[in-house]
Amino acid sequence: MFNARITLPPQAKVGETVEVKVLMRHPMDRGGQSDGKGGTVPRKILNRMTATYAGAEIFRIDMHTGVAANPFVSFSTRAVETGDIVFEWREDGGATYTRTARLTVI
Amino acid sequence: MRLPLLLIGLFVALAPAGAEEIASGSSFLSPEMRRQQDDPNRNPAWFWVDQGKELFAQKPATGQACLGCHADPATSLRGAAVRYPQVDGASGKLLNLEGRIEQCRVERQQQPAFGYESAELLSLTTYLASLSRGQPMSVRTDGPAQAYYEAGKAFYERRQGQLNLSCKQCHDGLVGQKLRGDTISYGAGTGYPAYRLEWNSVGSLHRRLRACSLGVRASQFDYGSPEYLALELYLAGRAKGLPGETPAMRR
Numbered sequence: 001m002f003n004a005r006i007t008l009p010p011q012a013k014v015g016e017t018v019e020v021k022v023l024m025r026h027p028m029d030r031g032g033q034s035d036g037k038g039g040t041v042p043r044k045i046l047n048r049m050t051a052t053y054a055g056a057e058i059f060r061i062d063m064h065t066g067v068a069a070n071p072f073v074s075f076s077t078r079a080v081e082t083g084d085i086v087f088e089w090r091e092d093g094g095a096t097y098t099r100t101a102r103l104t105v106i
Numbered sequence: 107m108r109l110p111l112l113l114i115g116l117f118v119a120l121a122p123a124g125a126e127e128i129a130s131g132s133s134f135l136s137p138e139m140r141r142q143q144d145d146p147n148r149n150p151a152w153f154w155v156d157q158g159k160e161l162f163a164q165k166p167a168t169g170q171a172c173l174g175c176h177a178d179p180a181t182s183l184r185g186a187a188v189r190y191p192q193v194d195g196a197s198g199k200l201l202n203l204e205g206r207i208e209q210c211r212v213e214r215q216q217q218p219a220f221g222y223e224s225a226e227l228l229s230l231t232t233y234l235a236s237l238s239r240g241q242p243m244s245v246r247t248d249g250p251a252q253a254y255y256e257a258g259k260a261f262y263e264r265r266q267g268q269l270n271l272s273c274k275q276c277h278d279g280l281v282g283q284k285l286r287g288d289t290i291s292y293g294a295g296t297g298y299p300a301y302r303l304e305w306n307s308v309g310s311l312h313r314r315l316r317a318c319s320l321g322v323r324a325s326q327f328d329y330g331s332p333e334y335l336a337l338e339l340y341l342a343g344r345a346k347g348l349p350g351e352t353p354a355m356r357r
Contacts, residue, residue, distance in 0.1 A: 001225075007147040025153040027306070069306035070150035074341065 002026055002046075005086065006101040012079035014105055020051070020059075021074040022087065030065035048090040049073065053081045053103065079105045114247055124338030128292035130348050131300075131356055134282075143355040150233065151301035151353030154308045158233025161226060169215045172230075180237060187238040188350045191339045193250040200254045200335045203231050204310060222329035228324060232299045235352035241294060247343040258340025261333060273337075288357050293318075294345040295338070297354025304357065311338055314356075 006020040024046065031043030043065065050061040058077045077085075084100040091097070132140060141149045162172045162179065176182055191202040194209070201209065208219045220227040247255040262273045276285070277293035284290070298311035300309050305313075312329045315337060319326045327333045 001157075003153050005147055005152065021147050023148060023150060025150065070153070072148055 002089070002091075002097045003046065004089075004097075004099045006085075006099060008085070008101050008103055011106050012105040014079060014081075015059040015072060016079045017076050018103065019074060019076050020081050020085065020101075021072070022049070023070065023072045024049075024089070025070055026065075026091075028065075028067055028069045042092070043090045046071070046089045050088050051075075051077075051085055054083055054090070058085075070099065074101050079103060081105055109149075128294055128345060128348070130294045130296045130345070130351060131291045132297065132351055132354060133208040134289045135355070135357070136354045137353060139357070149301065149353065149355055151299075151308050151355065154229045154232040154299070154301075155236045157225070158229035158231070158236075158319075161230055166215055166217045169217070172210070172215075174216070179234075183234060183237050185238050185241045185244075187235040187352070188241045188243045189341055191251075191252070191254075191335055191342065192246060193350050194293060200251070200332070200339060202330075202335055203234060203243055203310070204312075205330060205335075207231060207234070213345055223310060223313060228299055228310060230311065232308055232353050235299065235350060238350040239352065240349045242347045243342055243345045245339060245346070247346075249338070251339065254336045254339050255343055257332075258336035258338070258343075261337050262340050267322035269322045271319070271322045271323075293341060294347065294348055295341045296348050297351040297356060299352060300354040300356045302356045308353065311341075 003025040005023040009018050012018045026046050027044075028046065029044045031041050033041045035041050045063060045065060045067070047063055049053055049059075049061050049063070050057055059075045061073060063071065068094065082103065082105045087099045087101070089097045133145065135143065146152045153266060162176075165171045165174075173179070187203055190206065191200050193199070194201045194206075204222060204227055211217050212219050220230075245251070263285075265272045273293065276290050280290050281292055282289060295311050295314070298314060299308050300314075301308050302314070310329070312331075312334045315334050316326045316329075
């Protein structure tokens with residue numbers, strides 16, 4: 001089950017650097033365990049997270065099997081205009097998840 | 107005139123810490139991990155709280171949602187979790203918070219039980235316990251609960267397993283020392299259900315107790331077994347006055 005907690009400062013001034021914190025809920029199963037029927041459990045992790053803001057991709061991370069369950073990521077970006085930061089995750093198997101967080105710029 | 111007061115103060119300061127004076131597991135965490143635990147934006151256990159809150163308001167196939175009876179849980183159920191385990195008036199059995207939720211679900215909501223350690227029961231337990239954050243542990247250990255409390259105390263003090271260790275030997279006698287890369291705590295259990303790094307997930311106190319039993323190579327009891335329930339009551343009674351810390355993080 002996927003979920004995310006995104007933390008932004010309540011508001012920011014134009015040109016200010018803001019810290020974006022993202023905590024994800026995901027088992028990040030690296031696979032390879034026996035499935036009890038002679039096969040192995042396939043890998044199922046979030047393999048990419050991207051963040052888009054003001055029409056541009058501001059952050060991207062590719063994740064691999066070394067990343068623990070329920071990963072935490074933080075990064076910085078410059079406040080340009082009031083708008084949504086759109087987060088998108090890509091999971092093994094093709095599923096995608098999207099969350100948005102509003103950045104208020106004064 | 108000042109001297110007697112000063113002397114009393116000195117005696118209080120010098121008095122050895124009583125056996126009942128214990129600290130929560132949080133005081134044994136590294137500063138970095140403690141900061142992570144105290145920040146809801148970095149402590150993954152809050153996902154379980156969120157899920158529990160949703161389940162609490164969700165109507166089952168038939169009957170009412172939990173919220174139907176327990177309106178405004180943030181106020182009405184504040185301080186409820188720190189009074190568990192407690193003896194159920196009707197059946198005379200000892201129930202912990204998990205047991206009470208399952209009882210409500212089966213008897214009042216007429217739904218099949220979630221099952222111990224299922225994601226749903228863990229979430230609901232974590233949510234309800236989180237409503238009592240900061241409230242002092244205040245289980246009853248007298249009256250009908252006394253027999254259970256004594257049984258839990260006996261379990262705590264009894265040597266068991268291939269290593270022939272009692273809980274007390276480590277969790278009273280060797281607190282602060284190292285065991286397999288971790289610091290031995292008092293085993294207060296006030297943060298459970300807690301997010302353990304070893305599990306990559308939230309787990310119940312009974313899951314933790316099963317890990318303890320395995321550690322001393324003793325027999326592991328079932329989730330919700332009378333042995334662990336009595337021990338849970340003893341641990342809660344021993345931690346009386348300590349604040350509830352669910353959802354905590356532990357190593």
